[in-house]
Amino acid sequence: MRPLFLIGLPGVGKSTIGRLVAERLGLTFVDTDLFVESRxxxxxxxxxxxxxxxxxxxxxxxxxxxxxxxxxxLIATGGGLPIWEDNMDRMLAHGLVVYLRSPLDLLAERLYRVRATRPAVAEKTPSEVRDYLEAISEKREPYYSRAQVVVPIGHLRSAEEEREAAEQVIEAIRHHMEKEDA
Structure with missing residues:
Protein backbone atom coordinates (compact mmCIF):
# COMPACT_ATOMS: atom_id res chain seq x y z
CA MET A 1 0.00 0.00 0.00
CA ARG A 2 1.32 3.44 -0.91
CA PRO A 3 1.93 5.86 1.98
CA LEU A 4 -0.88 7.70 3.73
CA PHE A 5 -0.18 11.30 4.75
CA LEU A 6 -2.04 13.17 7.46
CA ILE A 7 -1.90 16.94 7.10
CA GLY A 8 -3.52 19.80 8.98
CA LEU A 9 -2.99 22.72 11.30
CA PRO A 10 -1.05 22.39 14.56
CA GLY A 11 -3.08 20.73 17.29
CA VAL A 12 -5.58 19.02 14.98
CA GLY A 13 -4.44 15.58 16.14
CA LYS A 14 -2.27 14.33 13.29
CA SER A 15 0.08 12.41 15.60
CA THR A 16 -2.56 11.21 18.05
CA ILE A 17 -5.02 10.07 15.40
CA GLY A 18 -2.24 8.86 13.11
CA ARG A 19 -0.90 6.42 15.68
CA LEU A 20 -4.37 4.97 16.22
CA VAL A 21 -5.13 4.67 12.51
CA ALA A 22 -1.74 3.08 11.78
CA GLU A 23 -2.19 0.55 14.57
CA ARG A 24 -5.69 -0.34 13.43
CA LEU A 25 -4.61 -0.75 9.78
CA GLY A 26 -1.34 -2.53 10.56
CA LEU A 27 0.80 0.28 9.14
CA THR A 28 4.10 1.70 10.32
CA PHE A 29 3.61 5.14 11.88
CA VAL A 30 6.05 7.99 11.25
CA ASP A 31 5.75 11.53 12.62
CA THR A 32 7.91 13.76 10.40
CA ASP A 33 8.68 16.11 13.30
CA LEU A 34 10.09 13.25 15.38
CA PHE A 35 11.81 11.76 12.32
CA VAL A 36 13.65 15.04 11.62
CA GLU A 37 14.52 15.54 15.30
CA SER A 38 15.96 12.02 15.47
CA ARG A 39 17.88 12.39 12.21
CA LEU A 74 1.15 6.36 7.70
CA ILE A 75 3.03 9.65 7.88
CA ALA A 76 1.86 12.51 10.10
CA THR A 77 3.45 15.62 8.64
CA GLY A 78 4.44 18.82 10.34
CA GLY A 79 1.78 21.46 9.71
CA GLY A 80 3.99 23.51 7.37
CA LEU A 81 5.48 20.64 5.38
CA PRO A 82 2.80 20.61 2.63
CA ILE A 83 3.35 24.28 1.74
CA TRP A 84 7.12 24.09 1.21
CA GLU A 85 8.36 23.88 -2.39
CA ASP A 86 6.55 21.03 -4.21
CA ASN A 87 6.03 18.83 -1.15
CA MET A 88 2.25 18.69 -1.61
CA ASP A 89 2.61 17.70 -5.27
CA ARG A 90 4.98 14.91 -4.30
CA MET A 91 2.72 13.60 -1.54
CA LEU A 92 -0.27 13.60 -3.90
CA ALA A 93 1.73 11.78 -6.57
CA HIS A 94 3.12 9.10 -4.24
CA GLY A 95 0.39 8.51 -1.71
CA LEU A 96 -3.01 9.35 -0.30
CA VAL A 97 -3.22 12.73 1.46
CA VAL A 98 -5.79 13.11 4.24
CA TYR A 99 -6.52 16.60 5.56
CA LEU A 100 -7.69 16.67 9.17
CA ARG A 101 -9.77 19.84 9.53
CA SER A 102 -11.05 21.40 12.76
CA PRO A 103 -12.70 24.73 13.50
CA LEU A 104 -10.11 27.37 14.46
CA ASP A 105 -11.78 28.07 17.82
CA LEU A 106 -11.48 24.41 18.76
CA LEU A 107 -7.83 24.29 17.66
CA ALA A 108 -7.04 27.50 19.53
CA GLU A 109 -8.53 26.08 22.72
CA ARG A 110 -6.58 22.83 22.28
CA LEU A 111 -3.27 24.55 21.46
CA TYR A 112 -3.61 26.98 24.34
CA ARG A 113 -4.01 24.08 26.78
CA VAL A 114 -0.71 22.53 25.61
CA ARG A 115 1.12 25.78 24.79
CA ALA A 116 4.10 24.90 27.00
CA THR A 117 4.99 22.14 24.50
CA ARG A 118 4.45 24.36 21.44
CA PRO A 119 7.15 27.03 21.00
CA ALA A 120 5.15 28.97 18.40
CA VAL A 121 2.38 29.68 20.93
CA ALA A 122 4.11 29.24 24.30
CA GLU A 123 3.91 32.92 25.26
CA LYS A 124 0.61 33.77 23.58
CA THR A 125 -2.75 34.62 25.13
CA PRO A 126 -5.85 32.67 24.02
CA SER A 127 -6.80 35.37 21.50
CA GLU A 128 -3.22 35.53 20.17
CA VAL A 129 -3.25 31.75 19.68
CA ARG A 130 -6.49 32.13 17.68
CA ASP A 131 -4.96 34.96 15.61
CA TYR A 132 -1.84 32.87 14.96
CA LEU A 133 -3.94 29.93 13.74
CA GLU A 134 -6.03 32.19 11.55
CA ALA A 135 -2.91 33.67 9.92
CA ILE A 136 -1.28 30.32 9.16
CA SER A 137 -4.60 28.82 8.07
CA GLU A 138 -4.97 31.51 5.40
CA LYS A 139 -1.53 30.60 4.00
CA ARG A 140 -1.94 26.84 4.25
CA GLU A 141 -5.57 26.25 3.25
CA PRO A 142 -4.89 26.47 -0.52
CA TYR A 143 -2.42 23.58 -0.11
CA TYR A 144 -4.40 21.57 2.44
CA SER A 145 -7.57 21.76 0.34
CA ARG A 146 -5.84 19.79 -2.42
CA ALA A 147 -5.88 16.63 -0.28
CA GLN A 148 -7.75 13.68 -1.78
CA VAL A 149 -9.62 13.16 1.51
CA VAL A 150 -10.86 15.74 4.03
CA VAL A 151 -12.02 14.58 7.48
CA PRO A 152 -13.65 16.94 9.99
CA ILE A 153 -12.19 16.49 13.48
CA GLY A 154 -14.07 17.53 16.60
CA HIS A 155 -13.05 17.47 20.23
CA LEU A 156 -10.26 15.09 21.28
CA ARG A 157 -10.72 15.36 25.04
CA SER A 158 -10.79 11.65 25.79
CA ALA A 159 -9.38 8.38 24.52
CA GLU A 160 -12.87 7.52 23.29
CA GLU A 161 -13.10 10.71 21.19
CA GLU A 162 -9.62 9.99 19.79
CA ARG A 163 -10.70 6.45 18.80
CA GLU A 164 -13.88 7.80 17.21
CA ALA A 165 -11.85 10.31 15.18
CA ALA A 166 -9.48 7.54 14.07
CA GLU A 167 -12.47 5.45 12.94
CA GLN A 168 -13.78 8.43 10.94
CA VAL A 169 -10.40 8.71 9.21
CA ILE A 170 -10.32 4.97 8.45
CA GLU A 171 -13.85 5.09 7.04
CA ALA A 172 -12.98 8.11 4.85
CA ILE A 173 -9.84 6.36 3.55
CA ARG A 174 -11.79 3.19 2.76
CA HIS A 175 -14.52 5.17 1.02
CA HIS A 176 -11.93 6.99 -1.10
CA MET A 177 -10.16 3.74 -2.04
CA GLU A 178 -13.45 2.09 -3.02
CA LYS A 179 -14.27 5.05 -5.28
CA GLU A 180 -10.76 4.88 -6.77
CA ASP A 181 -11.17 1.15 -7.51
CA ALA A 182 -14.61 1.57 -9.10
Whole structure:
Protein backbone atom coordinates (compact mmCIF):
# COMPACT_ATOMS: atom_id res chain seq x y z
CA MET A 1 0.00 0.00 0.00
CA ARG A 2 1.32 3.44 -0.91
CA PRO A 3 1.93 5.86 1.98
CA LEU A 4 -0.88 7.70 3.73
CA PHE A 5 -0.18 11.30 4.75
CA LEU A 6 -2.04 13.17 7.46
CA ILE A 7 -1.90 16.94 7.10
CA GLY A 8 -3.52 19.80 8.98
CA LEU A 9 -2.99 22.72 11.30
CA PRO A 10 -1.05 22.39 14.56
CA GLY A 11 -3.08 20.73 17.29
CA VAL A 12 -5.58 19.02 14.98
CA GLY A 13 -4.44 15.58 16.14
CA LYS A 14 -2.27 14.33 13.29
CA SER A 15 0.08 12.41 15.60
CA THR A 16 -2.56 11.21 18.05
CA ILE A 17 -5.02 10.07 15.40
CA GLY A 18 -2.24 8.86 13.11
CA ARG A 19 -0.90 6.42 15.68
CA LEU A 20 -4.37 4.97 16.22
CA VAL A 21 -5.13 4.67 12.51
CA ALA A 22 -1.74 3.08 11.78
CA GLU A 23 -2.19 0.55 14.57
CA ARG A 24 -5.69 -0.34 13.43
CA LEU A 25 -4.61 -0.75 9.78
CA GLY A 26 -1.34 -2.53 10.56
CA LEU A 27 0.80 0.28 9.14
CA THR A 28 4.10 1.70 10.32
CA PHE A 29 3.61 5.14 11.88
CA VAL A 30 6.05 7.99 11.25
CA ASP A 31 5.75 11.53 12.62
CA THR A 32 7.91 13.76 10.40
CA ASP A 33 8.68 16.11 13.30
CA LEU A 34 10.09 13.25 15.38
CA PHE A 35 11.81 11.76 12.32
CA VAL A 36 13.65 15.04 11.62
CA GLU A 37 14.52 15.54 15.30
CA SER A 38 15.96 12.02 15.47
CA ARG A 39 17.88 12.39 12.21
CA UNK A 40 19.49 15.70 13.21
CA UNK A 41 19.74 15.05 16.97
CA UNK A 42 18.02 18.34 17.84
CA UNK A 43 14.56 19.63 18.63
CA UNK A 44 12.69 21.54 15.96
CA UNK A 45 12.73 24.70 18.06
CA UNK A 46 16.52 24.49 18.48
CA UNK A 47 17.00 23.82 14.75
CA UNK A 48 14.89 26.86 13.88
CA UNK A 49 16.65 29.02 16.51
CA UNK A 50 20.11 27.99 15.34
CA UNK A 51 19.70 27.66 11.59
CA UNK A 52 16.44 29.40 10.64
CA UNK A 53 13.11 28.13 9.37
CA UNK A 54 14.35 27.67 5.79
CA UNK A 55 17.09 25.28 6.90
CA UNK A 56 14.57 23.33 8.99
CA UNK A 57 12.14 23.13 6.03
CA UNK A 58 14.97 21.81 3.83
CA UNK A 59 15.70 19.10 6.41
CA UNK A 60 12.01 18.30 6.60
CA UNK A 61 11.92 17.99 2.81
CA UNK A 62 14.87 15.58 2.79
CA UNK A 63 12.95 13.45 5.28
CA UNK A 64 9.82 13.58 3.12
CA UNK A 65 11.72 12.52 -0.01
CA UNK A 66 13.02 9.51 1.90
CA UNK A 67 9.60 8.64 3.32
CA UNK A 68 7.90 8.82 -0.09
CA UNK A 69 9.55 5.50 -0.90
CA UNK A 70 7.98 3.72 2.08
CA UNK A 71 5.11 1.29 1.71
CA UNK A 72 2.49 0.41 4.32
CA UNK A 73 3.29 3.60 6.22
CA LEU A 74 1.15 6.36 7.70
CA ILE A 75 3.03 9.65 7.88
CA ALA A 76 1.86 12.51 10.10
CA THR A 77 3.45 15.62 8.64
CA GLY A 78 4.44 18.82 10.34
CA GLY A 79 1.78 21.46 9.71
CA GLY A 80 3.99 23.51 7.37
CA LEU A 81 5.48 20.64 5.38
CA PRO A 82 2.80 20.61 2.63
CA ILE A 83 3.35 24.28 1.74
CA TRP A 84 7.12 24.09 1.21
CA GLU A 85 8.36 23.88 -2.39
CA ASP A 86 6.55 21.03 -4.21
CA ASN A 87 6.03 18.83 -1.15
CA MET A 88 2.25 18.69 -1.61
CA ASP A 89 2.61 17.70 -5.27
CA ARG A 90 4.98 14.91 -4.30
CA MET A 91 2.72 13.60 -1.54
CA LEU A 92 -0.27 13.60 -3.90
CA ALA A 93 1.73 11.78 -6.57
CA HIS A 94 3.12 9.10 -4.24
CA GLY A 95 0.39 8.51 -1.71
CA LEU A 96 -3.01 9.35 -0.30
CA VAL A 97 -3.22 12.73 1.46
CA VAL A 98 -5.79 13.11 4.24
CA TYR A 99 -6.52 16.60 5.56
CA LEU A 100 -7.69 16.67 9.17
CA ARG A 101 -9.77 19.84 9.53
CA SER A 102 -11.05 21.40 12.76
CA PRO A 103 -12.70 24.73 13.50
CA LEU A 104 -10.11 27.37 14.46
CA ASP A 105 -11.78 28.07 17.82
CA LEU A 106 -11.48 24.41 18.76
CA LEU A 107 -7.83 24.29 17.66
CA ALA A 108 -7.04 27.50 19.53
CA GLU A 109 -8.53 26.08 22.72
CA ARG A 110 -6.58 22.83 22.28
CA LEU A 111 -3.27 24.55 21.46
CA TYR A 112 -3.61 26.98 24.34
CA ARG A 113 -4.01 24.08 26.78
CA VAL A 114 -0.71 22.53 25.61
CA ARG A 115 1.12 25.78 24.79
CA ALA A 116 4.10 24.90 27.00
CA THR A 117 4.99 22.14 24.50
CA ARG A 118 4.45 24.36 21.44
CA PRO A 119 7.15 27.03 21.00
CA ALA A 120 5.15 28.97 18.40
CA VAL A 121 2.38 29.68 20.93
CA ALA A 122 4.11 29.24 24.30
CA GLU A 123 3.91 32.92 25.26
CA LYS A 124 0.61 33.77 23.58
CA THR A 125 -2.75 34.62 25.13
CA PRO A 126 -5.85 32.67 24.02
CA SER A 127 -6.80 35.37 21.50
CA GLU A 128 -3.22 35.53 20.17
CA VAL A 129 -3.25 31.75 19.68
CA ARG A 130 -6.49 32.13 17.68
CA ASP A 131 -4.96 34.96 15.61
CA TYR A 132 -1.84 32.87 14.96
CA LEU A 133 -3.94 29.93 13.74
CA GLU A 134 -6.03 32.19 11.55
CA ALA A 135 -2.91 33.67 9.92
CA ILE A 136 -1.28 30.32 9.16
CA SER A 137 -4.60 28.82 8.07
CA GLU A 138 -4.97 31.51 5.40
CA LYS A 139 -1.53 30.60 4.00
CA ARG A 140 -1.94 26.84 4.25
CA GLU A 141 -5.57 26.25 3.25
CA PRO A 142 -4.89 26.47 -0.52
CA TYR A 143 -2.42 23.58 -0.11
CA TYR A 144 -4.40 21.57 2.44
CA SER A 145 -7.57 21.76 0.34
CA ARG A 146 -5.84 19.79 -2.42
CA ALA A 147 -5.88 16.63 -0.28
CA GLN A 148 -7.75 13.68 -1.78
CA VAL A 149 -9.62 13.16 1.51
CA VAL A 150 -10.86 15.74 4.03
CA VAL A 151 -12.02 14.58 7.48
CA PRO A 152 -13.65 16.94 9.99
CA ILE A 153 -12.19 16.49 13.48
CA GLY A 154 -14.07 17.53 16.60
CA HIS A 155 -13.05 17.47 20.23
CA LEU A 156 -10.26 15.09 21.28
CA ARG A 157 -10.72 15.36 25.04
CA SER A 158 -10.79 11.65 25.79
CA ALA A 159 -9.38 8.38 24.52
CA GLU A 160 -12.87 7.52 23.29
CA GLU A 161 -13.10 10.71 21.19
CA GLU A 162 -9.62 9.99 19.79
CA ARG A 163 -10.70 6.45 18.80
CA GLU A 164 -13.88 7.80 17.21
CA ALA A 165 -11.85 10.31 15.18
CA ALA A 166 -9.48 7.54 14.07
CA GLU A 167 -12.47 5.45 12.94
CA GLN A 168 -13.78 8.43 10.94
CA VAL A 169 -10.40 8.71 9.21
CA ILE A 170 -10.32 4.97 8.45
CA GLU A 171 -13.85 5.09 7.04
CA ALA A 172 -12.98 8.11 4.85
CA ILE A 173 -9.84 6.36 3.55
CA ARG A 174 -11.79 3.19 2.76
CA HIS A 175 -14.52 5.17 1.02
CA HIS A 176 -11.93 6.99 -1.10
CA MET A 177 -10.16 3.74 -2.04
CA GLU A 178 -13.45 2.09 -3.02
CA LYS A 179 -14.27 5.05 -5.28
CA GLU A 180 -10.76 4.88 -6.77
CA ASP A 181 -11.17 1.15 -7.51
CA ALA A 182 -14.61 1.57 -9.10
Missing amino acids: YHASISSMVACCGIDKFRKRERVALLELLQEQDT
